[in-house]
Structure formats: C-alpha cells, structure tokens
Amino acid sequence: MDFDEKILREPDHLVSPGSWVGHIPFAFWLIRTLRPKTLVELGTHTGNSYMAFCQAMDAEQVEGRAFAVDTWEGDVHAGSYDSSIFLDLKKSHDPRYGSFSTLMRMTFDEALENFNAGDVDLLHIDGLHTYAAVRHDFETWLPKLSKRAVVLFHDTNVYERGFGVHQFWDEITRKYPGFSFKHSNGLGVLLVGDQLDGDLVEIAENPAKATRYAHLFQVLGAGIERRLLIDEQKKWIDDFQSGIESRDSQIRDFHRAAGAREDIIGQLHAEIGRQSSALQKSNRTVQSLMERITRFHEQIAHQVAMIEALNAEIHALKNSTSWRITAPIRGIKKPLQPAWRAAVKRALKNLPAAIKSTHQRVGTRGLLRKIPSYARNGRQYARALAEGRATHSSDSSVLESRSARLHPNLVDAENAYDLTVSVVIPTKNAGPEFEFLIRKLKDQRGIQALEIVIVDSGSSDQTVVVARSAGCQVIEIKPEEFTHSHARNLGAEAAEGDYLLFMVQDAYPIGDRWIFGMLNFIQEHAHEKVVAASCSEFSRSDSDMMYDSLIHTHYEFLNCLRNDRIGQYKGDTHGDLRSQGQLSDVACLISRAVFSQYKYRGAYAEDLDLGIRLIQDGFKVAMLASTKVVHSHNRPKFYYFKRSFVDVVFLVGLFPDFHVPRLIDASALMQSIHASAVRLSQFLLKLENASGLLKAVEILDGLISEWRENPVDASLQGEIELGDESLGKYVKHLKEISELETQPGPDFSAHFEFSKFQNDFIARVEHFRNFVAKIYDYLDSETKKDLIDSIVKIYSSAAGSSLAFMCLKLKQGSEPQQRLASRLQNELTAGI
C-alpha cells in the first residue's frame, strides 16, 4: 500500500460545517491512489471535501479535471442559504485550482450533458440525502462512469431527518464491491469499475484490513475535526471579546454622559433656585406696578367721563335746530342717564381684568409704554371696557353661532338633493388653475344636476376655450361693460338651476360634496328663513401672513372662524349690518327664486349689499365654517393701499353712521404718510441686516415700542425702500402734492395729523402682532421676509384708509380741495 506522510498534510480550506472534514485524510490517500482523470462532486456546499480533492490533485500533480456541481441554494437537509456561500468558495477556489477545476452552478441533472459516457473516474455523491435522491443521482450518473470508477457516498451512517443514504448503500453493495467508514457521518466507497486493482480492491475484499484502515483514517480525521473546532472556538472567543470591549466602551460612555447629566442637573437646580428668587422679587414689583397702573386707569376713566360731559356741552352750544344738529344734544343726555353711569361702573369693574390681560400680553414695560396711548384714546378704551371687550370687534353675542359640523365629505351618509344648481363665474384671464376649478365643479356629488355659466369680459388667455370645451355656457361681454353686479346678474338671468352659486375664478371647492354641504345647510335651516349661505375662505398654500391675518380677523368679526353662523337683522348700525349681513361672492349659494327678486346692484361689495337687503327684509344669511372654499391672494404691497382706500370710500357711502375721523391738515397728513415710510424703511433695513434667529413678537414689539417712544416728525428725511416701487413712488407723489398743492395748517395741526396716522398704523401693527403671537415663534429667513412684507402691507393699508378719509373730508371743502380729492380717488380706484 502506498502510504506516506503526504496524506497527513494540512488541508488549505477548512470551514463550517465540519461533517465531512474527518474524511479529508482518506480523500488525500484516494486521489494519490486512484489519480482520477475526471472527478465530479455532486453537492459541494462550503467545499471541505471538494477543496481537499483539488488540493490533493494539485499536490500529486494528477493530470485530470475536477468539477463541483451545486446550485448553492441549499435543500431541506442543508437548509436554504444565500449567494455568499458560493462567492466565498469561489474566492478561495479560483486562484488555487481554477486551472483544472470548475465550479458548475446548476442542478445535477443539468450538469449531465457536459460529460461524456464512461469518463468519470471518481464521483462523490453528497447532494440531497433522501433515498430517492441518492438513488436518482447514482443511476443518472452511472453511464458517465469509467471502467476504473469509484463512487463515494457521504452520510451512510445517518439515520434521522429522512436521510436514506444508508438504505441505498445496503442495496448497492449487494451489486458492487466496496467498503465504508462510520466516522464523520459515514462514507461509503463503492468500486463500480471492473478494471480496478491494487489497494482499493484489497481493502474491499479483506474485512479485517478494511477495519484497520477505517480505524487509521478515523484517528487521522479526528485530528482535523479538532483543528476546525479549535478554529471556530477561537473565532467565537474573538467575537465575544470584541462584544465585551464594545459593551465596556458603551458603559464608559454612559458613565461619562451620566456624570455630565448630573452636572447639568446640579446647575439646573442652582439656576432654578436663582430664578425662583428673582421671580418672587419680580412678582412683588409687578404687584406694586399694577396697583399704580390701576390708580392711573381710575384717573383716566374719571377724565374720560369729564371730557365726554364737556364735549356734550360744546356740541349742545353749537347745535340746536336740525336733526343732525340736535344729535349731539341727545349725546348730552347720555352722561346723565342711568345706563351711562352703569357703563362707567362696568368699565371700572372690568379694568383690573383688562390690566391683567394686557400685562400678560405685553409685560410691565409694554403696559407702561401704552399709558400715553390710553390717555390719547381714552374714550374708545372706556367704551370697550364698559362693553367687556378689549378691542374693537363685533358684538359676537348677538350672532348665532352653530355648533361645529364635520365637512360633508367626512360624513358617511351619501344623502342627495333632487335640486339643480347653476354656478355663475365672472372671468377675465382666469389662468391655468381655471380648468381644475371647472373639473372640480363637474365632479360634485349630492345634487341632481349642475350647470356652469361663465360671464367673460375679454379674456385673452385660454379661459373661454377651456370653459366651452368643458361644456359650460359662456356669455361674453366687453371689458368696459363689466361690473361685479352686472356680470353676475347676466349669468343669473341665463341660469336655470333651482339654486345659484356665485363664485370667483380663483376659488376652489373643498371636497366633492362641497355644494351639497352648502345646500344642505340652507335646506336644514330653511324653516328659520335662511335663504343664502357663503363659505369662509381657506388659505392657499402660497398665501401670505398678511392675508391669513386679515381673513382671521374678518371671520372673528363675523363669528364664523370655527363654527357656522346665521346672521339676521339686529339694527341699522354699520357694525350690525356688516357682521350680520355679510355674504361673500367667493362662494355664495342662494335660491334663484329669491335672487331674482333682489339681484346684485352697485359697482363694489355687491355681496354685502345683497346680504344686508336680505336681512333687512327679514331673511337670514349664513357664513359657513364647516364647508370652506380654497381662496387667498398674495397681493403686492401697493394693492393694499388702493384696496383700503376703496373699502373706506365704499363703507362710508354705504353706512351713514360710519365714523370719519377729523381732518385738520391734509398737507400734514400726506407728509406724515411720507415720513412714516422713511422711518419704516430704516427700521426694515435694520431688521433685514439683523443676523441670527429673531422672534416674530420681539420684532413687532420693537417696532411698536420704537414708534411710541420716539414718534415720527416732519423733519425726518431719507430714502423710501419698502420693497414695492409703485408704493414708494406714490408716497413720494403724495409728498410732492403736500408741498405744491396744499396749504399748511396751523402749528398744532402737523402734530395732530402725524399722531393720528401713526396711532392708526401702530394699532394695526398691534392687532397683527396679537395674531402672530399665537402662531409664530422664531422666524427663519423665509418667514422673516413674509413678516417684513406684512408690516409694509399694514402700513400701506393704514395709508390708504387715511387718504380715503382725507378725500371724503376734502370733498366737502373748497373747489381746489374737491379737485384734489377727485384726482386722488381716480388714481387709487383704478384696477380695483
């Protein structure tokens, strides 16, 4: 027997699992003995056996080829595994044995066609270990075996988990000679070739010799198994030590963090102690200051009462004949009436709460800074205190607010009305979103039918094409023919629906049961004489802070910010009529029968006018919060100037009791608007250049405090940089008018007009500040710009309103004054 130390060589490739490694010494011996021309292994897995064969062929310089066949995806016995097994083996195999050995990634059956009959000298079957599989593998590969072929069967000594190699081994050794080893799951050595001789045949024919060799190879194999075990244990220990080191590192980090945290907690405790002490001290100071402020307010209230009485006396002396002239005389009675005295009592009673509220909002310093303002505007504050409110707003107690409703798209019921609705939309260059409005309207559910009537006044874009192609009825009018009322009345006349829904071209319904929601509200409240309903607006994602603030304020005034509300006639004051009668043509639903009796009228605010007429006739109108409409604007700054001008002119014209402030000096007022623009430009430049994060409230409080403590005067000179060229130009234009076309008033008049305008501007900023304070904290650059733009828009609004009041007064003056008023009105109403 050829048997030397070469079979004791160390295997180059030794990996888990180690069920075969005990046969490696036999593999070395077998290759040296058989010197196969072709070796095939069926089932290679991690490659312990195959790599041993290859190592021996290489070392013994056997001139043969070797092939490992496996899918390397696993089976029920080996379990499933991923490609890493194959890739690891390939990485180890190819550089060493790639010259004569091939890894064939395929099934055993697929590999068959690659081999000629009678070529294979050594076949190692170690695939799926069921009886059927082993038998199949042997029988299909039998024709490929040579006349000196040896076949190895692994796992002949496994009797569990469905292993059937032992059964096939028992059968096949009745037909062919062979011998087997029991160690390492057993290995059967079958001598299939009929031209074999030498040691293999001797071992097969001599059981005693076979036993000796089996013992020898078991002992040698056990050494290799022990080596694998030691390697694995070393790796496990390395991993474990690495884990311990990692854990130790984490524990050290934790201890460090805990130590740092304890330090911080200690510092925090110390800081809390200091803060508590300071807070107690501050509280005492605040208490003392509040007591002083209360005394101040009591004095102010007393002075207000005195001023009221004196004013009444002056009016009584000056007026005595007509209704208009005697009106102040009725005012004289007021202070004498028990109701007025009760109002003063209520004002005094509400004073502490108002001080507390104001203190919470602006702090002690802010409160002290406001005292001059209280003194200047004592009457308004006293009235607000008597009525139990802090600012000017509608008396919400007289508005009917309904409990919150879910949007109809969120209600499971799929109710529908057997009613038709005609949507009337005046258009002019409605833009790219218009087609989506039309599609959205056509998708509406919950009504019997819907028609869309477009009244277009000269679009040059695709508006008319889009409308016609969507099947809308289109009425085209000349641009000069357009007024808000006329266009809508034309559409209504052409409409045939049971209800008319007036909309604007840039509004957008929310949900596909939007019209149903509005209709449903009217139907459910028809017995209460509700005949029309409008949606409140929900800002678009590109709306600005100013617009958000405006509609928030507006809906607070109408009491429909969160809940639906029904308005009805309560009286003829402008506050009552506006708060109760408001409808909005952004989305206004009304029965066609009712509308045909009223129609729209006037060139402006036709919706409010309609609502007022309806409630004056005993109907009710609704403003809905449960069903809103997407709509908002991001208008240029100068637009707010013109819009405010037009609003004031309209409101004064519509409401005889609308308060028009005094005008002493038009020239000074226009100079005040200009000087304020210069002052504001300087403030904004400083703000824009400020680095770091700023709080919205701090910015606005800074502005308020700066203007209160250091009012603008006529001597202020500088550039106007308000981020809107049109606005800047117009303000300069006003200054020129003031210098060239108006006469300065008496000395005190400039101070009066400057104070009046600045007070109005700062009051608006304060109102805006209260909105912003609830929402915004620190500002990033984008929001800061939005805030700056809003401040300018507030200024622009204040200037527009002041100029409108001025024009209304000038219209009652001399002929040049009237001409100036008309000219300014023409300039500022164009395009609105």
Added chain:
Amino acid sequence: MNLLFFVHQFFPEFKSGTEKVTLSLAKAAQRAGHKVTVLACANNLEHFDCWPSGRLVGGYESVYAGLPLMLLPRNQLPATSAFSFDSNPGMVRRLRQWLGEEKFDLAHGTHPMHMASLLDGLLEAGVPYILTLTDFFYCCYRINLINAHGQACEGPAEGGRCLTDCPIFADDGDRFKNRHQRAHRFLQHARERVAPSEFVADRYRTVFPELNFRVIPHGVELIRLAEKKSFAKNVESASSPLKLLYLGTLVEQKGVAVLLDALAKIPTANISLRIAGGFYGNSAYESEISARVSKDPRVELIGEIGAEDVAKELAAADVLCLPSLVPETFSLVLSEAAVAGVPAMVSDLGAQEGFVRKSGAGRVIKSGDVTAWAEALGGLAGHRELLGDWRRRVPLPLRQEEEAFLYQSLYQFAA
C-alpha cells in the same frame, strides 16, 4: 387650537413623502391661525440649526419654514424604536411634563416610528390625538406587510406571524406580542385613525377589526402642477407613437424590468416609453436596466427629474405605467397624473389598483406578468380610441389644501 404634529423624521434632515405631508398639514394649520409645533426624531442634530430646549430636558428646538420644531435626539430613544413600540421611561416622564406645560389641544401623528415614548406621554398627559397611517408600521415592523420571503403578509396575527415569518432575535416571541399589543393600544386611544387609501384602511380593518378607519387621500401640490402649461391634449395622429411614461424610483420592486420585457415582446408596436427616476445607488440594477434600455430604441432613460419637471413630463404622456411588484399604500405620482388628465396602466396591487378600478381611468394588469403587460400595451397601441374614454374618467384628486381642511374639520371634533 394648540396643535402638535409628530413624525419619525423631518425637514431638513429628511424630505420624503411623509415629511412633505406633515409639512403641508402643519403649514396649513398655521395659516388657519392655529399654534403649531412639530415634534420629530433627529438622527443627526448637525442637520438642524438647533439649540437645547429650555422646556423639554433632552430635547432640542429649531425652526423650519416658520414652524417651531421640537427634536428628540435618536440616542435618547430606545435602540429598538426603529421597529418596535419600546419607549424610554425617562423620556416619557419628561414628555408628559412638557405636554402638560404646553397645553396642547390635540396631537396629530403622521408616522409612529421612534414615537412610542411620545405616544405614552400623550396618553399619560391626557392629550387627545389622531393618527394618519401612512404605511403599515402599526402592524408590521417591516412597514409594508411583505414578509422576509418577499410574500404578502396577512397581518401580524398578534405577533405570531412575525415570529414565524420575520424573526429578528432569539427572544422575538414576547417582543412581537408586546409590539402588537402596544400598537393596538395606541390605535385604540386615537380619536381618529386615517388612512391615505382604501387599500390601507382595508388592511388595517382586517388586522384590527374592532376599530374604525377613515380615508383621506394625500393631496397634490396643485399650484405647482398648474403653473406649467395646460394639460389639454392634442388629438394624436395615427402615426405618432403611444407615449408611455414611467415616473418613480428605479428599484427592483417598482417593476420597470417587467415593462421593458413586455415591450421586448411586441417589438413592432408603435410605442415610446420615457423612464424618469433615480437608481439610488443600486449600480447592479442600474446596469441591468440601462443595458435593456439600450437594446430598444423606443425607450429613453431620462434620469431623475425635479418636481418642476413632473408636470412637463405628464403633459407629454398618453399613459402612465406603474408596474409595481409590491403593493403601495398611496401613489402620489398617480394622483399627479390624474391632475394632468393622464390615465394609468397599473399592476393589480395596492392603492393604485383601487384608484384605477374605481375610476375606470386606465387598466389594471397582473403584477409581474410580462405576457399580460405585453398584450395590454399592444392592445392599447392598436386601439388608441380607448385613451379618450379613459381620459374622460380620470378623477381630479384632492389638492393639499383640501386634505388639510378635511383634517382640520376632524381636529375640532377630536380635541
């Protein structure tokens, strides 16, 4: 109202779909006059311009797009919070105190990953909350109800199925059971549970049959889409190719390979296909797809496109193709295509299947079936008149403002 939005991650660190939805809802609430705070987990504070919070110990504050942010550093939350509902008791205590001090009227969660500590805090502080179910995280730690073998999962079976199909650790039995119980508790106490599609709602109804789920689809950014030119289609000439568009990430699960194989089966069909999307670092898949595209002159790979170009691509397309191999909870691109009036051919999985079946604006095709896709594409190329009918059926999806208002309508009742 004083509203708290909470989400597993947020701008500027992460900018994917759920973060965009959260940003849109929070900004809309702010515009409507509500006080809004967004709380999110910060994986790396360096992405934020932030400072230690003086109100929540361990928290950091920042501001994004005018929204105040409260950030919880990832290392202060349990290591397992990426797949469990484990919470940090210390953080729960601090959050409870903070929630009480801030006096939130309502919280709105848009993703619960890492947020179990907050959810515990909300329950302990008695702050009502509503939940948006942007994916299946409440019933699947893998978030998609696809098991470790790539098969659709019927649901966690109270954690038992997770143990058998998707184990992580040796002691997963109790872990998965506990996860399911915690998810159930969080869902049960929500004032509203809102899914973005009927598909998602139905799956949740199956897993939690005793709970109600409602559907509010995510809104599209209509303003951005409308800024582009009109989507009105010209009448096609008979000789112009049928213009297909694939829009989305290029990963294997999206099934673009199926589309390419289907086209290869109909080499003479008068069809063009534009593929827009990024490969996100999968170079092997990129090579495979690029190689296939290069073999078919009808196909063009145009790479990833910006949001501003989406409308342009949609305006030029006849049909959007979404051959996804896995169900998706919501398809934003399908909604954007609907805005553009573009019908879709989609695989029979997930939310997109429901959208097309309900509207009839396109065709549903068996997922992964190359032959079926080839037949459908070839059939449409030969019968272009179908397109007109499909286009007429394309519904207009919700815009972002509508989604936001519907939620705000819910807030009033939930608070």
